Amino acid sequence: MSEFDYDLFVIGGGSGGVRAARVAAGEAGAKVALAEEDRYGGTCVIRGCVPKKLMVFASEYAAMPADARAYGWDIADGSFDWDRFKAKLDAELDRLEGVYRKLLKGSGVETFDARARLKDAHTVELSTGETFTAKHILIATGGRPVRPDMPNAHLGMVSDDIFHLKELPKTVLIIGGGYIACEFACILHGLGVEVTQYYRGAQILRGFDDEARGLISDSMQERGIKLHVGTDIVEMCHADHEKVAGPVEERQYGHDDLTDEAHGPEGPIRVKATNGEELVYDAVFFATGRRPNSDDMGLEELGLALARNGAIEVDDYSQTKVPSIYAIGDVTDRVNLTPVAIREGMAFVETVFKGNPTKVDHELIPSAVFTQPEFGTIGLTEEQARDQEPVEVYCTSFRPMQSAFAETTDRVLMKLIVSQETRKVLGCHIVAPGAGEMIQLAGIAVKMGATKEDFDRTVAVHPTMSEEIVTMRNPVRKA
Template structure:
């Protein structure tokens, strides 16, 4: 059978673009359809603009630090308009890079929505149908909001980058990494920030000692965190939004940001009509090679709801190309993925939490928490955490958890050692770099807990 393309990719995010580019480099005829902006969640409304906002927000504390180190400088005010204009210019530039990558590699692009109408057939929004030997779904995910009265008054993380002006105060609803990151960002930009989370502690799923410290530091910095609290109703009160919460609480805010979860982008794609099975959240169900139940259709990235991280989507896309276009069956490795959470303070983590490790085997825990030199000298009391979770039997480091400025940079390098199966003694044999915060990772000799 003759096809228009060897591969048709639906979705122009990091995973889809990488797969399209690398497949085209093998000589395959490749097309890609994207209904929105190229670059996907990460580049347009996620990792990149969020990290740039983190950078911007951190400057508010640097002036006081500089003064404590002897610099004769004065604090100014943050100009949201100037930052926003430069932010969107940068996102435009990056989208152009993504488009350029596809064009230079001979990938045919369609700037419109696509849905599946057959195992080898894609229909574009204009009604045009294109056939392909293989179809790759890489449509990512989207934020979802709860159903409650007045929910239309709220916004999600997608809209935060497009605000005409920063609010004087904001309520952030949610306790995951997105909610907690934006709490730190907006607080740092001068917005009075309140956070509601229905659970007993933010950052569920992360190491307990780690998330406890992050929450304590967020509160001590001035973020008003309310645990065991959820929104029940919202309504307009003049220019404000009146929020009712569990327990009978009632407060007014300029903005309410919901970061209460994300769902895969599979609505309206007619996937089940062509035999592609979906899970409870609408995720595309795939095997270890990213193949759906329809042999010609594959899926990578957040649309599969496996590990929802940009580098993982890219790895899955690369494994797909290796399997299909290079004849080398390759599984994406989802084990021991180093991860950074850009809360303030920042988290770097890899492997098992203390709690999860203790459920599996007997462990030793090495941990230290202290005020680093930089903050101690400037008179700040912020603490950092360095923590290793170690198997008693094999001596392997099962998990590493860091709470500190630059934790993401640290965990990338620690991740290499942990991925290689380093033991606690391998860490001990490594000479410390002094004076640094990270030297504590190799100088902790006595376990604080043995379980």
């Protein structure tokens, strides 16, 4: 009989934690428990990827009537019903959470709907007052959006709050220029909200390929989003008050307390910007960063190393400085993507329970930004690549057949970054409708180490946008 209550205790019921628990119990035969203080499915399923993508789909229908008319259909413009959409969205999230719970139960994982913290290297203490011991502990608590440190920041929403709105605001100011800010700018604009976006940097989507983000910026503005770069917020308050109460405290672990209470904008909100504008908006949405959920878990008392932003420091096998404790997913702030957290969870089980030490491969991970148009990317940007070695750049931008016929201004971009020495494709960047689907397949070739000549030898699928990836014969420049 084991000296511990469990072989593994997982803290966090998101995609990474659930996968690790299921596989450890179902495939490795371990005795596993999992504690989650909020909803099962985590950020991705409950307040991230899934509801966001469904909102992307909803927002894209706004342009369809006009496009259809260009193709001969007699279709009138419609209006968006937030209540009808939200009811169906909530039902879908409830269904998915039920699936997660069912999968855990079917794998033999014992679950606790409670907050967990560490009492020592092998002991977990729950908010219910129960304590359990485990040979191994896996922390998979994810991250949360944070508001900036400024007076009245609590008046603004964060991404978690979007899915709880009772009604859509008529006007919104989005603060930030990362992928979350840009995605929701496109989503809300598509749903009929008048969107203004401030970003303090010189160009949105910092860290992505310059040419690609430039095209996305132009496209967003052409669609009617009022994008102001080099601009930040100076102060904000209720439109009818000069001063309001101080900020509401956030939860130490889990998403903000405001999420469960904020069911509508706190507007009208008066905002003063660095560009001198002072305007009133129905809502302000902060997309200014996220923070790992590691607070008040007893980690520092156990000697776990934390980065300045609260990220748990781990080695290549997701092990902390305390040998019995591991961490995966966004709480480690490595590559904050759901499929990566799942891979890390699988590698953890291989390493700890299957006797097969497995490092997580964080190189050449394809990803997508669901702006309109979409952006799919893998590998190095042109800027990163040319700092590393001499490269050739193959690039084309054009109006695709569907847009040209409809006489819209939408453009797409196909771009390959190629090593002059090895001929390997170091980066692939696509801005186009369906770019997320395209980059998944292109990512296989890039991950395998395909050369430009491998792409050239592939026969084009015609007529498609993606055929341009294999028909670009001459570099547009060398760097």
